[in-house]
Amino acid sequence: MARIAVIGAGMGAMAAAARLAVAGHRVAVYERAETPGGAVGRFERDGFVFDTGPGLLHLPAVYRDLFVKTGKEPLEQCVAMSQVDPASRHLFADGTDVSLPNASRAGVVQALDGAVGPGAGERWSDLVNRAREVWDATRRPLLEEPLHAERVPALGRDPYPAPPRRGWWRRRSGPLTLAAVAERELQDPRLAALLESHALAHGLDPRSAPASAAVLPYMEQTFGSWYVSGGMHGLAAALHARCVARRVEFFFGAEVVALVEKDGRAAGVRLADGSVVEADMVVSGVAPGRLEGMPPTESAPVPPGRFGVFLALGGARPEGTVHRTVVHGSDRAAELEAVFGTGPVAGYRPTVTVLRPDDPATRPDGEHEAVTLTATVAPHGGRVDWSDERTAADFADRMVRAAEAAVPGLRERESWRVVRTPADVEAATGAAGGGAPAPVLAGRDGRFLRPANTTSVPGLYLAGGFAHPGGGLAHAGMSGAMVAGLVVEGADWRGSQ
Template identity: 65%
Template sequence: MARIAVIGAGMGAMAAAARLAVAGHRVVVYERTETYGGALRRFERDGFSFDTGPALLPLPAVWRDLFVKTGKEPLERCVELVQVDPSSRHVFADGTRFSLPNASRAGVVAALDEALGSSAGQRWGDFLVRAREAWDRTRRPLLEEPLWPDWRVLGEREPYPAVPYKRLLRTRRAVTLAEVGALELKDARLAALLESHALAHGLDPRSAPASAAVLPYMEHAFGTWYVRGGLRELARAVYDRCRERRVEFRFGTQITGIVEKDGRAAGVRLADGTVDEAGFVVAGVAPGVLDRLAGGAAVRGEGEVPPQRGAASRLTVLLALRGARPKGTAHRTVVHAEDREAELESLFGAVPRVAARPTVTVLRPGDPESVPDADHEAVTLTSVVPSGTGADAEAHAEHVIAVAGREIPDLRDRLLWHEVCTPADVEEATGAEGGAVPAPALAAAGGRLLHPANVTRTGGLFTVGGWSHPGGGLPHAGMSGALVAGLIVEGPGFRGSQ
């Protein structure tokens, strides 16, 4: 079997490494930092513990499949999965508040009817039926199969079956997610609920295609999960599985180039100039890093999906609070912006900038492992910011804390200290320029939101992780690992999981 060099120890890269090792290959992972997990990092201080990357797990079946395929111990024996219920709580500027049950259509309909009036729940439920159709149409090509050679078909076809409306004697359908909210949901708060799913991935709902409806559908259909101890525990479990399968990790090792021989990847060059030979190279790095490693060689050809660049990032504020978490507190609360249009224009306008009053996600896990004792609470606040945001981080954090105060009225009195994680911290952890965070691949929009294929123009060189097909997000990272492993083990005829 071949020796395989994997560049980076992110979640997609480790998923590929574990699967390739089980297939009998000798796998070596080279990681420039001193730890694994990519964006799944942990911050600890004074007995408090916080996730600084993703903090909730959608579609856990992807990671269950990895553990089933790579060993006898299932995922649930390696980490403790907790279904989050309610799935989310939402707070609006007009005082409206509601909580949505986890993976319960009837419960969600009832909650929305009670908070927003009769028929609101039915409109959301009808939307989810249409979103399911979009999911069914795109699940395999966007998650389970290698990117189609004729990928333009995915960009041309809008899979979301928008409802036709007559306006000024003309029939029209929603093209963007924002239009879906305006035309089909007919309530500004329902529209904000819908758009918040796109915004959480750094997407502008005004330009994101209607197919982005699959984002709230995934959460509704498969539930939202938390890993006891934080999602860093999932990274630890995947790392342990790799080690059990005899994957070798070399931390603190900078790769400076991909070595080619006769037009094929033949190894990696280390910072000291030495070359480690390999039969295959798997690169789990951002596009700019891959360009540098390729030394100017064209990794992607004309007519292929171009790498995405300039994605948004996130600002994370970690709060250590005195006092116990109140009983019945929701794990996740979305405090919606007071002026959503102003927020979107700030983030996605001609000159992107931090929104003064952003949408803020408040995470209050109530996990005993995250606090020094029961008389304290660990809270994480996140908001979307333009990539490259760095200056005035404390000022931005103050804006975020002020918004969170709408959900935690006594926040200032309880605050012991806070830490700020900026896009620069994301860049340090992942290598992505400006701390950009990749969004999941979406159909339609001319293919603008697809990601490059896992295969490259260089034989034996594959890409994995959020910056290649099928894009960003923990489920997508896991699927990218499965796709790369399948392409290497089974060859170009591999067509995905069945």
């Protein structure tokens, strides 16, 4: 039985902790905040409840497997989950309005044909079919196996297949991007915006993201969108409870500041109060740059930030309201330059995701509604100071104005709002820039991969969004499974069979 110190109580770190405890190890988690969940947080006020992180889960099988492997009670016995249907509503700048059913290929085709025009659904379906080939080619090496150095060259090649066309595909030069796929295969700016919105939501620039990023809408459309009653933080609370049931120790308000080494291997952690916790192995679930003594990794660009507005509304949620609506921006070029380039933050109308859960636990009574608005923005620091109140207030106002397309009379119903900028996210989670890393993707010579779960320091492992296989609720859970497999089975472990 080894003593294992886990840094951070994020989803990847807790997933690793639960599995390692079941394997017979003595596990202790050190978290600088006062609650578990990391980026999967919650804000409460006056009976209103809002998720501060992900609002939906798209690969529930990851957590079903985790709960099966770590206890007798399955996931659905620990949290109440339901499929969101429609999966999403999309409002485009030209007034086009389309709702896409949950996990229904035929239903999506029919909806797009009706809203965008005949043939639109088929073009989208053809793209999703090609994305399925990406999923089949990368599911195991990217999502079920640890990242080994010998696999990196192969994963640096984009598996997105060429469509059965001639001419433009042969004439293209350089790597194929998601934006190029959208332009060439979908042939409609609304379908292109639909495809690119999945990348933007994950903090990916469609102009540089590989074509393999088409796997993101494939996963959502194939495996569905799921919501946890009471908010997605309930999933984090359930995982924490599972860890506690497996006798994982938690120390909150205990910030780890450095890795401790002895004889060339990980030997514990040093806390902010100067105390040292000895351990046989260490699992880090936080950004490597936050800790002293961590081995160097290839630096990745700071991802875009996440800007949120929590709205307490008077008046009941109308019957038939869609859970998630994406209000697409009106100027693609201006938005992408503002988020990923050097364009001004002021002036453009952002793409805004509007979350309106039909959940009594999120509101004080039936005569009120809790609405969350989110947008992907430039990261905090550098060229944008999101701690500036005027900058934040102006952007929040533009988000609310955009969201009125999805919530008529929104400003008249507003009782109060709370703005959560990337600066706030950075302060709360420690994530540089106030965003979250994207899921790993194949292609572009491996630049969209994350550091491996093993490190150059024996006994030190990496979990969570800053390690393989990247960010997102499901991917974090996968990283925990990989770390546990490597610890229990050894460095030659190649994934579950």
